[in-house]
Amino acid sequence: MKRKVFFISDRTGITAEMFGQSLLSQFENVEFDEMTIPFIDNIDKAKDACKIIQDAEQESGLRAIVFDTIVTPEIRSVIQSSGALVLDFFHTFIGPLETELGETSGFRVGKTHSLTDxxxxxxxxxxxxxxxxxxxxxxxxxxxxxxxxxxxxxxxxxxxxxxxxxxxxxxxxxxxxxxxxxxxxxxxxxxxxxxxxxxxxxxxxxxxxxxxxxxxxxxxxxxxxxxxxxxxxxxxxxxxxxxxxxxxxxxxxxxxxxxxxxxxxxxxxxxx
Amino acid sequence: MKRKVFFISDRTGITAEMFGQSLLSQFENVEFDEMTIPFIDNIDKAKDACKIIQDAEQESGLRAIVFDTIVTPEIRSVIQSSGALVLDFFHTFIGPLETELGETSGFRVGKTHSLTDxxxxxxxxxxxxxxxxxxxxxxxxxxxxxxxxxxxxxxxxxxxxxxxxxxxxxxxxxxxxxxxxxxxxxxxxxxxxxxxxxxxxxxxxxxxxxxxxxxxxxxxxxxxxxxxxxxxxxxxxxxxxxxxxxxxxxxxxxxxxxxxxxxxxxxxxxxx
Structure with a gap:
């Protein structure tokens, strides 16, 4: 059975994909089945994503792996509750940065540069x-x-x-x-x-x-x-x-x- | 004084940049001066990068922030020795993945898909x-x-x-x-x-x-x-x-x- 992998983000998921891919490429003997779930920017969407993760785990009989870049703590904790191995990019690094800079994070969902503006x-x-x-x-x-x-x-x-x-x-x-x-x-x-x-x-x-x-x-x-x-x-x-x-x-x-x-x-x- | 930030990689540095940028964008009140140092794939290049980091710290009088995606432990530890706040993407996540997958990482520097092949x-x-x-x-x-x-x-x-x-x-x-x-x-x-x-x-x-x-x-x-x-x-x-x-x-x-x-x-x- 392939191991299910999810890239989950409140934005496009492109950073989560690059982040996850570069780690997964270290494991040559494991087959992964990957899916990106972008724009998870509220609790309801996070619950839907959780359901997808749990269904995939049931289907494969293996714990899923989730790479996430979600900024908002409340949304992130819904994903955490899925039972998958959640590797949480944002949460892991924001603490040390806050300490070093002496400033708390605004928990702003990534600002993007618009296409035409x-x-x-x-x-x-x-x-x-x-x-x-x-x-x-x-x-x-x-x-x-x-x-x-x-x-x-x-x-x-x-x-x-x-x-x-x-x-x-x-x-x-x-x-x-x-x-x-x-x-x-x-x-x-x-x-x-x-x-x-x-x-x-x-x-x-x-x-x-x-x-x-x-x-x-x-x-x-x-x-x-x-x-x-x-x-x-x-x-x-x-x-x-x-x-x-x-x-x-x-x-x-x-x-x-x-x-x-x-x-x-x-x-x-x-x-x- | 602007806070010096380095994106350091054994490959192109594009993942390190995306990774760092998405975190730095949370700190609106801090000014950053960013530099990417790609292709740090041996000890000597890592030592050169260390020197650049330390010179920048001396100039600004502030501890530098380093986002790195270096795979090889020996090269990474040279960067760690710089004294900067090193946020180490690879090292942080590879352990939990190894445990979950029951396999050790090959520590292979990222394979890339070639342009014409x-x-x-x-x-x-x-x-x-x-x-x-x-x-x-x-x-x-x-x-x-x-x-x-x-x-x-x-x-x-x-x-x-x-x-x-x-x-x-x-x-x-x-x-x-x-x-x-x-x-x-x-x-x-x-x-x-x-x-x-x-x-x-x-x-x-x-x-x-x-x-x-x-x-x-x-x-x-x-x-x-x-x-x-x-x-x-x-x-x-x-x-x-x-x-x-x-x-x-x-x-x-x-x-x-x-x-x-x-x-x-x-x-x-x-x-x-």
Whole structure:
């Protein structure tokens, strides 16, 4: 039987999920069946959640594991009463913080930055729009406003990395592709030479690139292993010649790439 | 003096940031000066981090606060020796989990899903590509493959929400704009009628829409308050007439919108 796991929150549950996942990943021999229950922001909803937990325990015959990030003590204690192993993120750490800061917690349910209002719009959403408007070399006019400009061959991971940096860190990332036509005598175009300190290179293993491009355009010259090998070789040689810092995307997550690029470029990440 | 806060991790530090932020947001009267130190994955790097913490304490004259998610006990104990208040996420919860599961932790530094390799590519990155290829009504051909189709007026938040759902939850979200030309006798286009159970509406306060559109195209008919009021009224009336579930984006974060849409549409979020 799989062990039932619940991520429970008075907000979106995203922090509870990340918190729980990073702990559960330590137990390779246990199979988990996970469920997120967000927006548990009153006693009645907490009682409903309790019922779901207890039904799951009856079904599996195993005690459930609950990761919760609920702020309000009264709501939290309903979840505690479920009988599951409740790992309570908020309650565990708020006490030591109160002592250290000499202030009591307001027990405010997490303030969120709204999608279209005020500062959040100005940073995250503006950055997402910047990434979209400066994706794939469609425009090089705004490179002076970019925090970073990612370069690399087609399908090496530039777009998802740019978008993640925008969404998670509020960073303005443009990206520019080196295409087949650039490959003979590859050099930096003028638009990039002017912003050389902002350029960060991505590369990828040619075999994996071949697979990804084949999904997109099977049996094309573009997707052929030979072409992938050629493009990657040329681009990596450019990076070395021009002393452009670069990373291989093949074994790295978008989180890891975004974090390493910001660190290497000396850009302070914004925390939301 | 601001209180120095460090988010320290053997990986990207993103979990440590979310973990710390949600706790710090409870203390409105304290000013924090935050810094993330990622990839602390050996003793030497931990000693360097310790030095940074201690220098910051000397400068501010206040004990620093550290949120850490370091897995390896030896590296963690170096951070513990800094003298700061160390709130140790991993250490705190791994014990109770080991007892409950009857298994000891592997103390493995978090496995990440790589950007371009295997399953992760197939779900998150494919979903990001899906969102981009089906953004803003550019194509309606693939709506049968969508998990959800967001609709709404121009600039109400469809694109960032679609991209967030893709990146965080691996959900395929298309989006379709109702434009000025659609507004007289507004009805669902055929491409949407066929997929009606997947449609989710977004709306926004007309005043805020006017501000956002003004940044984009000042003094245009498109940005005028009157036009914004008209479009929002027409679209909301369509939602009610067609019984399309909808949310107002004005005061909601992209995390909250994504979570509520998935819950309302009965889509199970994928956890990475």
């Amino acid at each position: 005020g500062k959040a719009y100005d940073s995250r959403i503006e950055s997402v729009n910047f990434a979209l408007n400066n994706d794939d070399g469609i425009s090089t006019r705004h490179y002076d406003k970019a925090d970073v400009i990612l370069v690399g061959v087609s399908r090496c991971g530039k777009t998802p990395t740019s978008l993640y940096m925008a969404m998670q860190f509020g960073i303005k990332a443009a990206n520019y592709p080196f295409t087949e036509d650039d490959m003979e005598r590859l050099k930096l175009p003028a638009a990039l030479t002017k912003q050389k300190n902002k350029i960060f290179g991505l590369t990828i293993n040619p075999g994996r690139l071949h697979e990804i491009r084949t999904e997109r355009r099977a049996n094309s010259r573009y997707a052929s292993l030979k072409q992938c090998q050629f493009e990657v070789r040329e681009v990596e040689s450019l990076y070395r010649r021009e002393k452009i810092p670069y990373l291989n995307t093949t074994t790295r997550s978008v989180e890891e790439l975004a974090t390493k690029i910001l660190a290497a470029a000396g850009i302070k990440r914004k925390v939301f | 295997g399953k992760a590519y197939d779900s998150r990155i494919e979903s990001v590509n899906f969102a981009l290829n089906n953004d803003d009504g550019i194509s309606t051909r693939h709506y049968d493959k969508a998990d959800v189709i967001l609709v709404g007026v121009s600039r109400c938040g469809k694109t960032p929400t679609s991209l967030y759902m893709a990146m965080q939850f691996g959900i395929k979200a298309a989006n379709y704009p109702f434009t000025e030309d659609d507004m007289e006798r507004l009805k669902l286009p055929a491409a949407l009628t066929k997929q009606k159970n997947k449609i989710f509406g977004l709306t926004i306060n007309p005043g805020r829409l006017h501000e956002i559109r003004t940044e984009r195209r000042a003094n245009s008919r498109y940005a005028s308050l009157k036009q914004c009021q008209f479009e929002v009224r027409e679209v909301e009336s369509l939602y009610r007439r067609e019984k399309i579930p909808y949310l107002n984006t004005t005061t909601r974060s992209v995390e909250e919108l994504a979570t509520k849409i998935l819950a309302a549409a009965g889509i199970k979020r994928k956890v990475f």
